[in-house]
Amino acid sequence: MKHIGTFAIWYDTAVPGWVAVSDKQQQSFGSGAKGEQEATRYALREAxxxxxxxxxxxxxxxxxxxxxxxxxxxxxxxxxxxxxxxxxxxxxxxxxxxxxxxxxxxxxxxxxxxxxxxxxxxxxxxxxxxxxxxxxxxxxxxxxxxxxxxxxxxxxxxxxxxxxxxxxxxAGRFRGRAVTAVGQNNRHELVPSVAAAQYANGQPVLPAHLTHYKAYIAYTQQRPFSQEKLFSWSLGR
Ligand SMILES: [Zn+2]
Incomplete structure (x- = not known):
């Protein structure tokens, strides 16, 4: 049995099949890996x-x-x-x-x-x-x-x-990171040149991400905090 939020998910031999059960609802699914997957996704959507x-x-x-x-x-x-x-x-x-x-x-x-x-x-x-x-x-x-x-x-x-x-x-630790501090006060700071493109957390911007990076700045008037933030924004558009 596993728990996703308020749901318990298990294989019910009486159904037979996978079920997702909370105190308010019970839903049955097929058997096998597919049934388990469907029950899990159902519980994730609900919870x-x-x-x-x-x-x-x-x-x-x-x-x-x-x-x-x-x-x-x-x-x-x-x-x-x-x-x-x-x-x-x-x-x-x-x-x-x-x-x-x-x-x-x-x-x-x-x-x-x-x-x-x-x-x-x-x-x-x-x-x-x-x-x-x-x-x-x-x-x-x-x-x-x-x-x-x-x-x-x-x-x-x-x-x-x-x-x-x-x-x-x-092993393999990256020692070259110079900046780890959070740029709390650079919310409105524009990045002067593409060559120095850097996230607010100090991480360099990869050439492949410059288009997104520039679009982010043009749109928000600030630089993204991190690459994850930029990905998140790009995907959310
Ligand atoms: Zn992994």
């Missing part, structure tokens, strides 16, 4: 309509993202998207594995500004979306869960991340 709307919006533009996007929504509402370890400056979040409760994946900011994840899906190449907003950015359900959290301003769970093995913790 977390804002999350479902964001997923629908993404999937309308990128149908190939559908299975990962719904899996990401589930990770998010189950509280599996955790704060990054403050001792790990390149980590943007931790995402608890659904299959192995104790395992956490690590979405990381790479030196080129893109995000990476250490899960098998990402390491196999993950999902590449055709849209300009995701140029050079491969995705997995953990990165999509992080993206959804950013998009929805969803509070990340405050669970102490599992400490990494010391060796792993220092």
């Amino acid at each position: 977390f309509p804002q999350v479902a709307t964001a997923v629908d919006h993404l999937c309308t533009q990128y149908p190939e993202a559908t299975s990962r996007a719904w899996a990401a929504a589930e990770l998010l509402v189950l509280g599996h998207v955790l704060n990054p370890d403050p001792a790990e400056p390149d980590e943007v979040a931790r995402v608890r594995s659904q299959r192995q409760a104790k395992h956490q994946y690590r979405p990381l900011r790479q030196p080129d500004g893109t995000l990476a994840c250490d899960c098998p899906d990402f390491e196999r190449g993950g999902l590449a979306l055709a849209g300009e907003a995701f140029t050079n950015q491969l995705l997995c359900k953990h990165l999509l869960a992080y993206w959804l959290a950013c998009h929805l301003a969803w509070p990340l769970s405050r669970v102490t991340p599992t400490p990494l093995h010391p060796k792993r913790s220092h």
Whole structure:
């Protein structure tokens, strides 16, 4: 049995099939993986309509993202998207594995500004979306869960991340980040030149994202806080 908001989802042998049950309603679905998927998505839509709307919006533009996007929504509402370890400056979040409760994946900011994840899906190449907003950015359900959290301003769970093995913790860490402070007072600051294009959090803007970046500034008269913020805005238009 699993719980999504006020819904409990389980396989009911009397139906037979997957059911999503809350104190107010019960809905039956088919059997097998498809029935479970339908029951889960039904509960997500009922219990977390804002999350479902964001997923629908993404999937309308990128149908190939559908299975990962719904899996990401589930990770998010189950509280599996955790704060990054403050001792790990390149980590943007931790995402608890659904299959192995104790395992956490690590979405990381790479030196080129893109995000990476250490899960098998990402390491196999993950999902590449055709849209300009995701140029050079491969995705997995953990990165999509992080993206959804950013998009929805969803509070990340405050669970102490599992400490990494010391060796792993220092491997491949990006040391070149100069600015980490939040630019609180630069709401109306225009960026003087494209060459120095930078998000308000100090992250450089990738050449592939400059069109969106400039459109954002033209529209809002301020620079986006981060790449996630820019993606979120681009997709929401
Ligand atoms: Zn991943």
